[in-house]
Amino acid sequence: MESELVSIVIPCYNQAQYLEQTVQSALASDYRPLEILIVNDGSKDNSLALAQKLSAENELIRVIDQKNSGVASARNKGISEAKGKYILPLDGDDLISENYISEAIQVVKTNPEVKVVYCQAVKFDEQRQKPWKLKPFSRNQLAKDNMIFVAALFRKMDWEEVGGFSEDMKMGREDWEFWIKMLKNGGEVVQLPFVGFFYRLTPGSKRKKTGTNQKKRERIAYLNAKHGDFFERELKGPLRFQRTWSKPYNTLLRLLGKL
Incomplete structure (x- = not known):
C-alpha cells in the first residue's frame, strides 16, 4: 500500500539561529513521502534568506513568506497550502526524532478513531535536557490544562473541520x-x-511571555467564551483562575444556589 504524504509545517519568527537544525531534524525523519513548509512570519533577522537557501538545496522544502501575523496565522497559512493528508506542526526552534512520524502514521492509519498522536518529550537548552512530564490525556484533564504539545500528528481534514488555529x-x-x-x-x-x-x-x-497572571486571565475568559459547553460538561461550570479547583468550586456554588 502506497504511503501517504505528511506535511511538516514550520512557522518561523526570528529563529534563524535554530531554523536549520529544526529543518535537518525534519529531513532526518525515516518517513516518506514528506514535505516541509517553512512559513516566515515577517522575521526581522535572516530567517527568510536562510529558509530560501534550505529550499534551494532540497526539493522537499517550500517557503511561504507573510507579514508578521502571529504563530496561529503562520500555522494556518502553512497547513492551508500543505498537500499532505497528515499534518505535523513544528516550531522553528524545536526538534523531532527520526522515527516519530513513521510510528505516529502507523497508529492513525490503523485506527480511524484516533485524531491525534503525540509522544513523550524533553525540554532542552544548550546545557541540559530534562523530561517533560505530561499528564495522561483525558477530556476532563484537557479542560483544566493542556497535555499535548503542538508538534502532534493529525489529519488535515480535522484541522479544516474546526476552522484551524484561532x-x-x-x-x-x-x-x-x-x-x-x-x-x-x-x-x-x-x-x-x-x-x-x-x-x-x-x-x-513565548511560554514565558504568556505566563503572566494577566495573560492567564485573558486566556481563561477567551476559553470560557468559546467553549462554555465543554467546561460545563467537564467542570460543572466555567474554567477558573485556579484551574484545578474549577470543578469543586463550581460544584460548591451549585449547592449554594449561586451558579
Missing part, C-alpha cells in the same frame, strides 16, 4: 484551544511510548 487568540496557548475544539466532542488520542519531541528552552520563549 488567530484571534493572542494571549498564548493557542494550541490548547485547538486541541479542545478538535477533541471536545470525541476522537481518541494516543501518546507513543518514547521520546520523539524536543522542546527548546530559549530566553525569549
